[in-house]
Amino acid sequence: MILTTKTKIALAGLAYRAIATGRAVLGKDDHVIVKRGGITWELDLREGIDFSIYLLGAFERSTVRALQKLAVPGNVIFDIGANIGAHTLGLARSAGPSGRVFAIEPSDFAFVKLQRNLLLNPELESRTQAHQVLLAAEIDTQLPPTIYASWPLLAKESVHPKLRGRLSPTSHARVDTLDAFVQRQGIARLDLIKIDVDGHEYPVLKGGADTLARFRPILLMEMSPYVQDEQSHGFAALVALLQDGEYALEDAATGKSVPLQVDELQALIPDGASINVVARPKLASRPLQAG
Numbered sequence: 001m002i003l004t005t006k007t008k009i010a011l012a013g014l015a016y017r018a019i020a021t022g023r024a025v026l027g028k029d030d031h032v033i034v035k036r037g038g039i040t041w042e043l044d045l046r047e048g049i050d051f052s053i054y055l056l057g058a059f060e061r062s063t064v065r066a067l068q069k070l071a072v073p074g075n076v077i078f079d080i081g082a083n084i085g086a087h088t089l090g091l092a093r094s095a096g097p098s099g100r101v102f103a104i105e106p107s108d109f110a111f112v113k114l115q116r117n118l119l120l121n122p123e124l125e126s127r128t129q130a131h132q133v134l135l136a137a138e139i140d141t142q143l144p145p146t147i148y149a150s151w152p153l154l155a156k157e158s159v160h161p162k163l164r165g166r167l168s169p170t171s172h173a174r175v176d177t178l179d180a181f182v183q184r185q186g187i188a189r190l191d192l193i194k195i196d197v198d199g200h201e202y203p204v205l206k207g208g209a210d211t212l213a214r215f216r217p218i219l220l221m222e223m224s225p226y227v228q229d230e231q232s233h234g235f236a237a238l239v240a241l242l243q244d245g246e247y248a249l250e251d252a253a254t255g256k257s258v259p260l261q262v263d264e265l266q267a268l269i270p271d272g273a274s275i276n277v278v279a280r281p282k283l284a285s286r287p288l289q290a291g
Contacts, residue, residue: 004272009048009164013153016051033120039089040120042113048151048164049086059086062253063220063276067091067194070218070278074098076189078217080135080178080204081105081197083149084113091194092124100127102185106134107149109168132173133181137203143175148198162272163198163227178208190215196276199227202238212245216281220252224274225266236262242279252276 003011020030023045030045036057043050052059067087071077073096079088082103092101103118105111111132118125134143148165159166182190190211195201201221205212228235239262242249249258258277259265269275 002270002273002275004162004270005164005274006162006272009151009153012048012051015055016045016153019055020045037090039093039124040117042116042120044113046153048153049084051153053086058090060276063087063194064090066220066252066276066278067192068094070192070220071095071099075191076187077101077191078193078195079103080193080195082114082130083107083110083196085117087194088114088128088130089117089121089124091192092121092128095127097127100129103128103130104133104135104181105130105149106132106170106173107147107168108132108170108172110149111172131181133176134170134173135178135181135197135204135207136175137177137206139175139177139180139207141175141203143170143173146170165198178204179210180207182208182211190217192220193217194220196222198222199224199231202228202231202233202241205238205241218281219247219279220276221279222274222276223265223269225269226271227274235266239265246282247279248282249277249279252278 032045032054033040033042034054036053041053043054045051045054049059058064067090071091071094075095076099077091077095079091079101082088082105085103088101088103095101103114105114114130118128118130146167146169148160148163149168150166151164152159152166195204197204225235228238239260243260249260250256251258
């Protein structure tokens, strides 16, 4: 059964209330520094991603397991939509001393937390580069003043009715395309991209058409039709881009094949929900067509 994001947040909120009450009795607040799975985290338990790491040891365990299988020592990996580093740090550990991880996060709120969590893990920080960048389809795209980067468990402010995200400023970010970023960084190989940008996957990948055609990286990405359909391009454009790029999908949690057809995907994913998929390039490929 695929739960909607709204339901997940509601369940996490119930668990948070119980734990926060117990911590308050002990004179403890919502801010903690803890070690989970050998990684040190600074967390705000009022936030959904942070609370998941605190309570369960990881955010999106099935995604963590999939990334552990996909990422190997020496890999060059992009974490696009890194947020607080929930997957960045594990990717850095998997990449090993000879690998590199580029963590890309545009929001002021999450980028500060990402930097802090990297500082708490100096060995992993040494193989990670964090960039406060918003990747777009075109270099002259106007920077949006806010993006969704926070998932409060006790929302007192306005949140998206289904996504349950809260908007965060991007005042210190710059706009770039994936292709231009790769060229500027002098990247000669790219093995894996984890991308979770809340409906903006299409412009990110469109702006990386040359990069995808050249390096043929594996993608681990979120597919959420209702969020992507809120954008000007729509969910169908993302599906078409992956089809043109000769990618095949599998469920990140189960490894089972997932159809790369709009109607079948929309029937598979309930309204208000999402799935994480692994997009693998087919052996016989042609240059990605985006547009």
